[in-house]
Amino acid sequence: MTLAADPARDPGHDGVQPSGAILPARGLGDRVSAVFWRHPNVLLATLLALPLLWLVVVYLGSLAALLMQSFYSIDEFSGQIRREFTLSTYAELLRPANMDIIIRTVAMSAAVTLGAVVIAFPIAYFAARYARGHWKALFYLGVMLPLWSSYLVKVYAWKLILAREGIITWATDGIGASAVLNGILALPVIGGNSLSTSYIGTWLVFLYVWLPYMILPMQAALERVPQSMLEASADLGASRWQTMQTVVFPLALPGIIAGSIFTFSLTMGDYIIPQIVGSSRRFIGQAVYQLQGTAGNIPLAAAFAVIPIVIMLIYLTVARRKGAFDAL
Amino acid sequence: MRSDNRPPLILTAGAIAGLLFLHLPILLIFLYAFTTDERTYQFPPPGLTTQWFAVAWNRADIWPPLYLSLRVAALSTVMALILGTLCAAAMARSRFFGRDQISLLIILPIALPGIITGMSLRSAFSIMDVPFSTWTILMGHATFCIVIVFNNAVARFRRLSGSIVEASLDLGANGFQTFRHVILPNLGSALLAGGMLAFALSFDEVIVTTFTAGQQSTLPIWMLNELVRPRQRPVTNVVAIVVFVTTFVPILIAYYLTRGGSETAGGGK
Incomplete structure (x- = not known):
């Protein structure tokens, strides 16, 4: 039997300590958990940060790029995209x-x-x-x-x-x-x-x-x-x-x-x-x-x-x- | 009991005909994989053979797309599992400002037609001069797979009783231990189901992929090329069977994993 598995010798669960209900902080995990418990909004923000970053940057960013591209036009001679605001591309849609x-x-x-x-x-x-x-x-x-x-x-x-x-x-x-x-x-x-x-x-x-x-x-x-x-x-x-x-x-x-x-x-x-x-x-x-x-x-x-x-x-x-x- | 509870004949006939309409066409894919006729789609097939399975196995152009598809599907499933679970954990119980907007944002990638997601990414890559790679494919796939995992996970989170989490905290576990030992085991089958569906969706996706793949070829893109310019048509059928089975099996597993729950997997795609 290992030392840690024996409850009688385990310092964390020592029965001698009378105030066992209020455990001392045992490490980073506990401290972070305590912050989350006291400030639910911090937990919420932590959970949502990564997925929101992804969806906003990759997805909404792309949709914005789509809109932007639709206001660009193509140079008829060089075939290059002319990156200036114009409505002429939308006007092309109206062709029969x-x-x-x-x-x-x-x-x-x-x-x-x-x-x-x-x-x-x-x-x-x-x-x-x-x-x-x-x-x-x-x-x-x-x-x-x-x-x-x-x-x-x-x-x-x-x-x-x-x-x-x-x-x-x-x-x-x-x-x-x-x-x-x-x-x-x-x-x-x-x-x-x-x-x-x-x-x-x-x-x-x-x-x-x-x-x-x-x-x-x-x-x-x-x-x-x-x-x-x-x-x-x-x-x-x-x-x-x-x-x-x-x-x-x-x-x-x-x-x-x-x-x-x-x-x-x-x-x-x-x-x-x-x-x-x-x-x-x-x-x-x-x-x-x-x-x-x-x-x-x-x-x-x-x-x-x-x-x-x-x-x-x-x-x-x-x-x-x-x-x-x-x-x- | 009223006699009215027996369905009218015309309704039964309509329902059965509708279900047959949904299922019979797929069977033809299997039949044509055994035909001896490789130039047309003649029905009934002039003869039957199993040679096309061997031919497909030896075709060198099938393996790289298959590997690419498997790799993309596996990676986007992992990404969707992480991002989708995080979203679900945040959204399941709490009410906060902007919550409705966020849930709309999660659903949007599959609510809008694939061509819009594809063309948007294509526009962004063009503006930022991003070269096409496995990562550009992955960006599209992970984005529309998030909602699949999210839907499964959020339903399970809602069913999860809040008291077992409180019990765990009362017993001295911190938030991470509670997640590891209490929440995760309860969430397991829902995540597995969500992951399976995300894998199936990604493995089979073609519309977004054509915009984000450049010159690379996933298995669905390979199939699409064969449909437009066919050679050895029955080989395409063999690959179609592989694609069908690779998506069918995970979906069936996902269904059985979540059966009997309040939200059965796959109700919305």
């Missing part, structure tokens, strides 16, 4: 070609959000109201695993599905519906050569990848709808459909708006999906990526990147008024 990109992206984000609401609702409603026990866990995992599984793998899977020689063509041929598929592809604007080069394809992949972001907040909102309200509605003679329209849907709305924040914002900022599956017509994300890379026009890329921020700020202000933040 660039406006097209912005409008196209916002329209796609809206379409994806609408589609996600429609497909997410049955899953969220079923999981919130009817699934119990093992089924509840299954539904949770069933939504969470696709949410977390690899983004690129999911996009790649859809490239396989939508390819001209892929499973959809095979399936529609198999059931003799190839005329329907060709009819859809022949539609103006949203159609194309094959599903993987059309807006329909882009929309489907966006919908697939962001769907879990709609389901989870929607389900959270639906779980807070009290069963008694549904019963009251039925007792007052409302049909299922009427209950859905006048009770469930308005109460689920904050959750739907919370989900739409994600689907809208994520679609607006994505540049990989339209690059892999879609026509050659560009979205904001692609414009940003190409401008900062091959074109070397960082100011214009930055100005493009500011657009999603502005749109999301407006969106968030509206969502806040509708109480969507309580559903997050």
